[in-house]
Amino acid sequence: MISYILNRIAWAVPMLFLVSVASFAVIQLPPGDFASAMVAEMRTQGDVVPEGTEERIRHEYGLDRPIYEQYVSWMGKIVLHGDFGTSLGFNQPVSNLIWDRLFLTVSISLASLILTWVIAIPIGVYAAARQYSFLDYFFTIFGFIGRGFPEFLSALILMWFAYSWFGMNVGGLFSPEMQNAPWSLAKVIDLANHLWIPLLVLASSGAAGLIRIVRANMLDELNKPYVETALSQGLTEWSVIWRYPVRVALNPFISTIGWALPALISGDVITSVVLNLPTTGPLLLKALQSQDMYLSGAFILILGAFTIIGTIVSDILLAISDPRIRYR
C-alpha cells in the first residue's frame, strides 16, 4: 500500500514538470512579448515612449535571456515566492487576483459536490433497488428534466423567485454593504443567504446526472451473485445493499474525484457569470479573451497541478476501497 502511494507520487513529479512546461509554452505563444505589449499599452495611453524602452524593459524583466533561463526563473518565482508574474489586463500581480477567488471557488464547488453526492447516491441506490417503482419513475423524470435544463436558466429563475417573493438581494456572494466588511457572524449569515442559490443550481443539475449513473451501476451490481450470497447469510435487504453492491458501484465515482477538482475551477463559468459569483471561471474566461498570458498561464498551471493531485487522491482512495487495485 505504501509503496503503491509512493509510486503514484513519484509519477506525479514528471507529470507536474510537463504541465509547467506546457503552461509556460502557452505564455510564450502569442506574438510579441510582455515588453512589446507594455510599450504598446503605454503608447495607446498617449505616453511618449523613448527609443530603446522596449529593450530596457525586456532586459529588466530578463526577457532577452534564453528561453530555458526564463522558464527556470518563472518557475523559481512560483515555487519559492508564489509569484505568478504580473497580469497585463489588471496591472496587478497574478497571485493577488487568483487566491481569493480560488479559495471561494473551491469552497463553493466542494460544497456543491458534497451536496450532489448526498442527494444523488441515496436516490440512485433507492431507484435501483426498487426499479420501476413509482419513485423510480419520479426520479427518472426529475433526472431528465435536470439534465436537459440549462444551469444558467435555473439560476435565473431561482434568482427571480428569491428577489420577487422573498425580496432578497441576489447575485454575488455578499450584499453590497457586506462586500468589504471584515469577517463576522453577520457576514457569514449574509454569505449563507447568498450561497444557497448557486449551491442548489450546481447540486441539482449535477445530481440529476449522477442519479442516472448510480442507478445504472447499482442495477449491474444488484444482479451479481455476491448479493444473493449476502442475502443467504441472513442480512436484511438494505444492509446487504449498502454493505456490498454500493461499495462496488461507487468505485467509478471515486476514480473521477480527480477530474472533479479541475472542473471545480474551470467549470460552471456561465452559471458564475449569471450569478455574478467571484469565482475563477469568469476570470479565466476574461484572461483568455484579453490574451492576459501570465494570468491564463497561472490558471493552466494550477488546473494541471490540481488534475494531477486529484488523480493521486482518487487513486489512493480507490486503492483503499477496492483491494483488487491495491495488489495489482
Next chain:
Amino acid sequence: MAGENPKPIIEIENLKVHFKMREGVVKAVDGVNLSLMPGEVLGVVGESGSGKSVTVRTIMQLLPKIASIADGKVLFNDNGTTTDIAKLAKNSRDMRALRGGKIGMIFQEPMTALSPVHTIGHQVMTPILLHTGLSKREAEQRAKETLDMVRLPRIEEMMRSYPHQLSGGMRQRAMIATALACRPKVLIADEPTTALDVTTEAQILDLLKELKRELGMSIVFITHNFGVVADIADRVSVMYLGNVVETGTTEDIFYDPRHPYTRALLNSIPRLGAEKQPRLNTIPGMIPDPYRLPAGCVFNPRCSAATDQLCRTTYPGITRINDHRMARCHRVAEAVATESIAP
C-alpha cells in the same frame, strides 16, 4: 441415519412457484414434492429450466422479484418445532434467522459469489456476528476454526485475503466456510462444482461428504451432472419442467430407472466400455415452450412410452413404488398395479 422412520428435516409439499412475465404466467415449479432426511444428501437433477434451482431457493425464500409462491408448503422441522417457510414473509425476522443460521447455501460461481471488496475473514464472520451474538473476538476465533474445518491453509493469512487472491477451489472452500460458519442443519448447494475443473470438483465433493459427517447436517445438492450425483447423493430426485418425475435411492435411479425421462437421460450419457456408436443418444424433441405446456403429462411429446390417450390428456399423479421410491408416470402406475395384483 438408520433411525426408525425419523421425521424429514425439510418437507416440500405440492410446491408451486409462478413467474409473472409480460407474456403471461410461467409455472416454473408446479406441484413439487421433496423431502430431506436428517444426515442425508439429496441430489436434485434436471436440465436447465427444469425448476430445480427455483425449488431449492424457495427453502431460503431467495426468489426473483417476479416470482411468487402460489401454493404448497415448505416445512422445516427442527428440534420438534415445525416452520412453514412458504408462509414466512420474504424479509421477515424469522426468515432471516433461518438464512445463514439454520440453513446455509453455497453457489455455483465461487468467482463472483464472494464480495470482491471484503476479506475472507470479514465474510466468514458476517453470519457469525449476525446469528450467534458472539463478540467480535469470539467470532474471529470461530471464523478461523471454520476456515480450518474446510481445510484452507495458512488461516491467519487467509483471514486477511481477498477472493481475487485465491484459486477457484480455495474460493469455493471459503464460500463453504461462510455457509457453515453458524453450523447450519441444512446446506443447500446450487451446482457448487460446475465452475470448477474435475480434480477440484472431486476434492470439494469429498470435503462436503466429510463435513456432512462431522457436522451431522443434511445437504440438498443441485446438479445437472449424473456423475456428481452418483458420487455424493444418498437419494436422487429427477426434475423435468417444474416437477419431480422420479425420486429414489441413488442405486435405484442408476440401476433401475422407472420413469421414461430418467431412462432417457441416463441413456444419453456416454459410458466407457459401451458399444461404439456413431452418435450419442439424445432425447427426441425439445423442451416445450413454458407458456404452452402440452396437455396431459408434460413429457408425453418426447416420451417413447407415451402411446395411449391417457398420457396426452391426464397429468399423472404420484405413484409410490415403495417406501423410498415414487414416480409421476401412468406407465409406472400401471406396472406397479399389475405387480401388486400378481405377486
